[in-house]
Amino acid sequence: MTEKQIEQILKDYHWMINSVKVMREYLKDAGDGLTAQYGIESIMPKGKGGASDPVYREVIRRSKHHEKIAGYETKVKMIQERIHVITDIRESEVLHWLLEGKGYSWIARHMSLSERHIRRLKDSIVWQMSEMSKMPNSPNTSRNCS
16 A cells, blocks of 8 residues: 555544444345335235335445445555554554544644644654555555555
């Protein structure tokens, strides 16, 4: 992975992990309670799996979104597999808050450091994670994550 890719995933990590979590819940109950029929319609035979079936259309819509979620999971795992390379205590703290979705100014105030220093620490984190990708036996060296 390139430094640009890692930097972008670090920025997006928080919302991606939330999307993965939420989508897993949604996929469990796809189609529950979408239609309710009363009277004679409730006992009449119904076609299943056709284009007019709202449950079928909802499953299709969710499956397309599930493909996006699978991409998010891949990116999140790539970051998680590289967290261990960050050993400096300040860099670890910055990484933690970046993964929690905090901005540079919030982290700077929290750590009583300048925003410029936080950005330098982030740059070091990104560099170390990208160097891990260049190692011959590192996971995901052959995968392209864009």
